Each structure stands twice: as C-alpha cells, then as structure tokens.
Amino acid sequence: MSVAQSIRRAWTRPRWVAPPRTIVAHDRRVASPVRSSRGWRRAYASKPTPAELESRIAAVPIERYRNFCIVAHIDHGKSTLSDRLLELTGTISASDSNKQILDKLDVERERGITVKAQTCTMLYNHRGEDYLIHLVDTPGHVDFRAEVTRSYASCGGALLLVDASQGIQAQTASNFHLAFAQDLALVPVINKIDMVSADVPRVLEQIETSFELDPKDAVLVSAKTGKGVDRILPAVIEKIPNPVGDEKKPLKMLLVDSWYDNFRGVVLLVRVFDGIIRAGDNVVSLGTGMKYTVGQVGIQYPDATPQSVLRAGQVGYVFFNPGMKKIQDAKLGDTFTTIQDEDAVEPYPGFEEPKPMVFVAAFPTDQSDYSKVADSISQLVLNDRSVTLQKAFSEALGSGWRLGFLGSLHCSVFQDRLKQEHGGDVILTEPTVPTKIIWADGSEEVVQNPMQFPDASDQRLRSAQLFEPFVRATITMPEEYLGRVIELCEANRGEQKKLDFFHSTQVILIYDLPAAQLVDDFFGKLKGATKGYATLDYEDAGWREGKLVKLQLLVNKQPVDAICRVVHTSQVDRLGRQWVSKFKEHVQRQMFEIIIQAATGNRIVARETIKAFRKDVLAKLHAADITRRRKLLEKQKEGRKRLRSIGNVVIEQAAFQKFLSK
C-alpha cells in the first residue's frame, strides 16, 4: 500500500482498536532511576563479558525476543532515546562520550540527523528474566524513507516518538501510517517532557484524535535527562509481540541491509525467520542463485560481536568466507537458505527498489584527483545502494560522474560524506529531475540528463508530449502561517488537494507539487516563510504533462554543458535572468568582450555583456597628435577583433564552482 493510500485509509478507515491496554510495569526489583547530580541517567546493568553474553542469549527462548524500531519526525529524539536504552541495559556505559552511539557516520553526528538505519541488540532483565531486545534507530527525513520501510520488515512493533513541545509533525503522520499499514504494534512515547515549552496534554490529545491511540498507553519521557526511560522496555515487552519462528525448520532468512567492509567483503544484516545459521554453513541466495560458505555470524552490540549461532527470531550480521565481493549481489529483500533446503523454502516477495528522484553531475575540483575521487565515490556507493552512478564528461568541468539520489538532502549528505570520509572535493551541478517524452509514434523515453533533452528548435518536439514528475507534499504548520505557505505552494505551481486542522491551531496541508520545484530548495523557502515551524513530507505522485523546455547558458554563443536544465515555460525568464547575472559576477574580464546568454533553442531570454579590458594605448601620446591617436585606436580595435574571433573563452573552473555553490 502506498503512503497516499495509507493516509487516505487512515483518514477514512473505521476507528482503530488499540491493543489491549496494559499497565506499564515499572520494575523496581531490577533497579529504579535515581536523580543524581547528572540527572536521571543511570546504567542499570553492567556489560557482560562476551562468553556471558553468548550463554545468556542462548538461554533466552523466542517468546522473550522483541524486535522494534523507533519512528518519529526528524529531531524528535530517536537517537538520544536509543542511547538511553543502550545505557539502561548496560550495552554501553553512561559516559557523555557515548552520545548518539547509533549515529555512526561523521555526517550524522555533525548534522544531528540519522542517515542510515542502525541496529543494536540488548539484553534486558525484566522481573528476573532475560529478554533479547533488538532495536532499530531509523532516519526521520523523507529522503531515507526506504531505510525506514526496510527496518519494519525485521520488527514486530515500533515506538512512535513525539516531541512534547512540537507535537505531531509531517513525518510523525507518515511514519505512523507506514507502520500501521505493516501491522506493527505501536507504543506512543512523548519525549522532551523536560522542556519548558512541553505541552503534554496537547500532544496526548493529538495522538488520540489523529492516530486513535489511547493516551493512557503513552510513556512520558525525557531522553535527554533519562526521566521515565526505564518504563519503555517494560511497555515494549507488554505490547510488542515476540517474533514467531521455528529453529527446527530449514533456514529461512531475509536480507534487510548490507554494507561493505574492506576485510570481510559485503556484510549482511539479516532477520532469521526459521532455522539456525552458524559459521561453516553452506547457504544459497534464492534471488541470485549464488552459493556461499558462512564465515561468521554475530550481533551488533552495539559493535559487531561474533556469536556461534543466530536463531529463528534474531536479527544479526552474517559474512561469508570467501567474502561476497559485489554489493550488487546482496539484493535487499532476498531470502537465503541452506543449500540442502533450496527447494523446500519459499522466498519472500522482496522490497520495492527506491527510485532516484534527483540527479546531479559531480566533477573533481582538480582533475588530477580524478582517480582518488572515483575510488571515494565507489566506496560510498558500496554502502549506499540507493545512489545510482554513471560516468559523465563536461567540456567545462572535465571528467566526472552522474549521480542519482532519493532527494536533495540525500544528495547533500552524500557530498558531505565524500568530503569528510574521503577528503575528495567535488563540484556538483544544480540538482535536476528526470523528464518523460512520449514521441509521436507512441514510444516513451525518460531523459535524466538535461543536456540530452532535445533542443527547443527540434521539430520532433512539436508532436511529442512532455511529462514531469510530481510529488504529493504533506505540510504541517501553525495556522498563522497558512496564508504564506499557500502563496509559496501556488508560486511553485502547486495544486491544493486538502486542508485540515488536526488541532485547533495546527494545520495539515496537502499539495501536489512539481518535483523540480521541490528540489529547488522548496524546504528552505518553506522554513523561511514559517520561521522554521513548518514540516514537510512527500511521496511520489507520478508523471504530469507540462510545457517543458531546455534552458541553456551560452558563453559567446557556445553552450556551457554544466549549466543546463529542463524547466517549465513559466520559469524560463526568471531563471534565465538569474543565471546570466549570477554567472557574470564570477567571470573575470578579458581582453575581449564576453557575452553571457540564457537561451531556449533560438530564443535568447536574458543577456549580459562583460566589457573587454581597454588598454590605454594613448597614455604616452601628446594631446594634439590626432592622426597618430586615430591610428593607434584602429590598431587596438583590429587586435580585439582578432582575439575575439580566435578567442575561445577560457573560463576558470572557480567561476563554475562559485556559480554552482549557492
């Protein structure tokens, strides 16, 4: 079911009956939180030795397994809460250096956002019995939706985390509908209750009216101070069902995620549904038919910790010996079994492949760095399979690559990771979206690179139909900004679909917007129009026919391939003027005139001229020497003509770099 369908379903479906309410057991026999000088934070258990860990895990029956994820709007505190849960179970120590333990990438820590879903196994002692708890910290931003959806496949339930002062936001709603559509048991958690602006009664009312969740089931916490966090795992145990599976049946395991390790090859994150897997087993992928021998199995605790077996119900990692070499061989959603059971096991249907929505071309700032940057990019693509990669060449910027991303944040995060993890410095062209052409003979073509889009003067376009991708955007905001947001959406060619109040002062607005407008910093403009109060979520809304045309920057009549976009005709003049005046700022004057134009086919939409340097050839002349003066000026004019006619404008790469960096 698509998000749109699930949103519609949720708004029209009969009242959802929440799982039977259970009293949240605060288990004082294990430990109780103590308010120390460092707040409520306190580690409840000490970290077991690897041998103790293994034997305690072996003694836990599947009925005492719980697999869950935390879903929430961006910044509502998922990673902070994960840290507190890891501390509480003794998986990590409570030292400050352990902040955001599951945000492993530098870029995640720096930007404070989760980019890749991360997992961790914990042992939790509840009423004298060990529970094996598996937690997934999921990214909140829409660009990483595929990570969230995949995480659900290994979980029986989810904590729906809501910030006590912000209340329900766009991604809270969409994550709720995704989780609900997957039949996950939901435990509402209201976070940040320590904040002065926290309004817990308002948020409880929101979760009841919007999601039909019983406010009495909500766990109130401050992930920052640790207050109330000890009530979460008992609630998870009570409300989230244990996974079902039979370890005596043939092995059936689902590939949930994968990453590349220089020493081990591709490491697979798997959810074992039936059977047992251990080192030395010979397994087969039902998706690719390739066979492997298991080298090691283990759990993330929170780092990779080897185990002798993984059993039905568990989530853990597996790598092979010899290692899997290509990440493309690890097809997410693939089913593995042992070679002898190949015919006995029915494969899972697999996951829907995420489609790239934003394309950019990347070029090394210094062409001599090409192979270094190429290595870095392929390393990153190994670990982020939602990026598509092709080689590219630009006359202006040299050799590079064309990359496809799920959204603009995904794209800028990739650029940051490239710089941080590999030191590569790249120039990225403006983000573009694909265009679909249906030719007169009915054949279809999707053009991802604007340079390959036919020129406006191409006669074939007269009988062709052009389509651009649209998204359905869900925007939440306080009522006072409604007017400005509607204005912004209309200015971006939006079409209003729905307007609703989900609280007396909070509005949910649904607009269909062209994806091209969305990638043109729509979110930045939205934040600006609402002082940062609006939230945005979107999903694919298919192709729509539109009046599209290729806009191109020309320097002395020559097209600059790095600056080219397919745009709606209504945007042509504004964008054309913007391009030429911005490009002019960065081009240095030369000995001849430089003409900068923006054009669609033969139509020039904007023009700027950079005057040539005029050398003062008359400086040393006596004022009265008129003939000599005329002669010198004529000579200079000739020289300039020559320069211009032979002059192939050389524009420094720095000019493109400055133009392309906002």
Ligand SMILES: Nc1nc2c(ncn2[C@@H]2O[C@H](COP(=O)(O)OP(=O)(O)OP(=O)(O)O)[C@@H](O)[C@H]2O)c(=O)[nH]1
């Ligand atoms: N006052 C207060 N701040 C909190 C609390 N929990 C989290 N924060 C802060 O809120 C910000 C966001 O927290 P994160 O844990 O990174 O949020 P997140 O949901 O993981 O963010 P994404 O992964 O980007 O979706 C950080 O600055 C935290 O310190 C809380 O209980 N009280």
